Amino acid sequence: MQIHVVEKGDTLWHIAQLYQTNMNQIILVNQLENPNVLVVGQALVIPEPSREYVVQPGDNLWAIAGEFGVTVGELAEVNNIxxxxxxYVGQMLQSPSIQHTIQPGDTLWQIAVDFGVTINELIQVNNIPNPSMIHVGQMIRIPNRNKPIAEVNAYTTQMDEQGRQEVLLLGRNFTYLTPFTYSIRSDGSITDLQDLQVLEAARATNLSPLLVLTNFVEGSFNSDVVATIMRDVDLQEKLITNLLNTMREKGYSGVNFDFEYVYPEDRENYNNFLRRVVARLHPEGYIVSTALAPKISGDQQGLLYEAHDYQAHGEIVDFVFLMTYEWGWAGGRPLAIAPINEVRKVLDYAVTVIPRDKILMGIPLYGRDWKIPWEEGTIAQTVSPQEAVNLAGHYGAAIQYDETYQSPFFRYADEIGQRHEVWFEDARSVQAKYDTVKEYGLRGLGYWVLGSPFPQNWPVLQENFTIRKY
Known part of the structure; x- marks a missing residue:
C-alpha cells in the first residue's frame, strides 16, 4: 500500500499507470463517489497488486485466496476474518505472502535482503531442505514483513442496524468495542443502553466489548453526580455490583470509565474507587480501563484535568485511553483536531508516569468546518473525512497540508459568499499518528468515533499493525 497525493493534472488512469495497479481497485478502496473528480492535495490509498486486493462485487474469499496462491484459512487468519x-466490497485484504520466481543469479540470502525477511522464514514457508539448492524458474513464497502488534479500541454511538453493519464491516480492525454510553445515577444504579445489536456484531468479529460507564447526564458530563458516588463507599459498592450484573447479562469483557469534569477534591476518591473496582472485577477476569483528558503535566490546572491522576491510573487499571484530540473543538477557533505536535506533548508527559504498554493513544475519525473570520460563540460543523474531501471537490478548493500539525486543511467560499476553513484527517495524517504510536512503543490506539466515513484509514492501519484479538 502506498499513499499518493493528487497533483494538478492527475487523472485516476494516470495514477493507476504510475503505480502499475488497477484503477477500479483505487476507486473501491478510497470509496470514490465520482472517480472523474479528484481534488488537488487529496490523499489516495494505492493498493499494491502483488500483496493486496480490494474486494469487488461478486467476490468470495475462496477465489481471492486462489489468486494469491494461499489457502482460505491463511488469508482469513492474516486479515482477522x-x-x-x-x-465486504471495498475491504482491502492482505496476502500472507507473495510469489517470487527465482531469477538467474538469485540467492536465498539476497532474496531475504530484498524483501526484508529472514532466510529462516523463507526456508520455513517454502519447506526448502537445502538453501543452496534453488533453481531458476522456481516459484517461492515471500512472507509479509512482521508488523508490530497493537491493541485497537473503537467507540461507537450507533446502536441501531447501521451501527451493527459498521461493526461487522470494520470489526476485524479492532481489539475492543466500546458502545457509548451507560451512565451512573446518584443512587448507585446505572442507565440502560440498547446495545444488543452492536454486541452481536462484536461477537461475530471476535471483538472484546467494554462497557463504557460515564457521568454523562442529559447531554453533558455532570460533576455533581460523580461527586455523590465518589464520596460514599456504600454507593460505590452498590454501583460496582450493578456494573457487574450488567456486564454478566450483556456479555461484556470489561469496563471503560470515562468520568469527566470530576471535582479536583475527588481525585483520590476516584483513585480509591478504581482500586475497589479492580479488587472485585479482576478475580472474575474482567478488564478495567479509563479514559483520560490530554494532560501535559501532573499539576495541569482545570476541571477537566485535575482529578485525572495519570500515575495512579497507570498503576491501578489495565490500560488507559488518552483523549488526544479536540484541540480544534467545535466552539473554538479553526485548528487541527489532533495536531501531532500537541499530541506528542501529552505522550511526553504520559510515558514518564504510565507504563507504555498501558497506553492507547486517541485518534479522531472526524473533521470540522468553521465559518471564517471566526467569531466567539459560533459552533463549527462536524464533518467526516470523506465529506471534507467532497466539500473541497464541490467548491474547487485545493487541499493543503500543515507539516507542523501533520493535518490537511482547506478554505472555500459557499454559495452566499461565506468563507469556511476545514480541518480533517487523511491517509497522511493517520500515518503520522501510527508512526507516533510505534515511536513511543505504546500498547496501541483508539478511535473516537465510528459512524464517520473514513475509508483510507483502514488500509493504512492494516499496513502498520497486526491487530491483537483475544
Whole structure:
C-alpha cells in the first residue's frame, strides 16, 4: 500500500499507470463517489497488486485466496476474518505472502535482503531442505514483513442496524468495542443502553466489548453526580455490583470509565474507587480501563484535568485511553483536531508516569468546518473525512497540508459568499499518528468515533499493525 497525493493534472488512469495497479481497485478502496473528480492535495490509498486486493462485487474469499496462491484459512487468519463468508466490497485484504520466481543469479540470502525477511522464514514457508539448492524458474513464497502488534479500541454511538453493519464491516480492525454510553445515577444504579445489536456484531468479529460507564447526564458530563458516588463507599459498592450484573447479562469483557469534569477534591476518591473496582472485577477476569483528558503535566490546572491522576491510573487499571484530540473543538477557533505536535506533548508527559504498554493513544475519525473570520460563540460543523474531501471537490478548493500539525486543511467560499476553513484527517495524517504510536512503543490506539466515513484509514492501519484479538 502506498499513499499518493493528487497533483494538478492527475487523472485516476494516470495514477493507476504510475503505480502499475488497477484503477477500479483505487476507486473501491478510497470509496470514490465520482472517480472523474479528484481534488488537488487529496490523499489516495494505492493498493499494491502483488500483496493486496480490494474486494469487488461478486467476490468470495475462496477465489481471492486462489489468486494469491494461499489457502482460505491463511488469508482469513492474516486479515482477522472470523467468518470466510463475511467479506465486504471495498475491504482491502492482505496476502500472507507473495510469489517470487527465482531469477538467474538469485540467492536465498539476497532474496531475504530484498524483501526484508529472514532466510529462516523463507526456508520455513517454502519447506526448502537445502538453501543452496534453488533453481531458476522456481516459484517461492515471500512472507509479509512482521508488523508490530497493537491493541485497537473503537467507540461507537450507533446502536441501531447501521451501527451493527459498521461493526461487522470494520470489526476485524479492532481489539475492543466500546458502545457509548451507560451512565451512573446518584443512587448507585446505572442507565440502560440498547446495545444488543452492536454486541452481536462484536461477537461475530471476535471483538472484546467494554462497557463504557460515564457521568454523562442529559447531554453533558455532570460533576455533581460523580461527586455523590465518589464520596460514599456504600454507593460505590452498590454501583460496582450493578456494573457487574450488567456486564454478566450483556456479555461484556470489561469496563471503560470515562468520568469527566470530576471535582479536583475527588481525585483520590476516584483513585480509591478504581482500586475497589479492580479488587472485585479482576478475580472474575474482567478488564478495567479509563479514559483520560490530554494532560501535559501532573499539576495541569482545570476541571477537566485535575482529578485525572495519570500515575495512579497507570498503576491501578489495565490500560488507559488518552483523549488526544479536540484541540480544534467545535466552539473554538479553526485548528487541527489532533495536531501531532500537541499530541506528542501529552505522550511526553504520559510515558514518564504510565507504563507504555498501558497506553492507547486517541485518534479522531472526524473533521470540522468553521465559518471564517471566526467569531466567539459560533459552533463549527462536524464533518467526516470523506465529506471534507467532497466539500473541497464541490467548491474547487485545493487541499493543503500543515507539516507542523501533520493535518490537511482547506478554505472555500459557499454559495452566499461565506468563507469556511476545514480541518480533517487523511491517509497522511493517520500515518503520522501510527508512526507516533510505534515511536513511543505504546500498547496501541483508539478511535473516537465510528459512524464517520473514513475509508483510507483502514488500509493504512492494516499496513502498520497486526491487530491483537483475544
Amino acid at each position: 472470523t467468518n470466510p463468508a463475511l467479506i
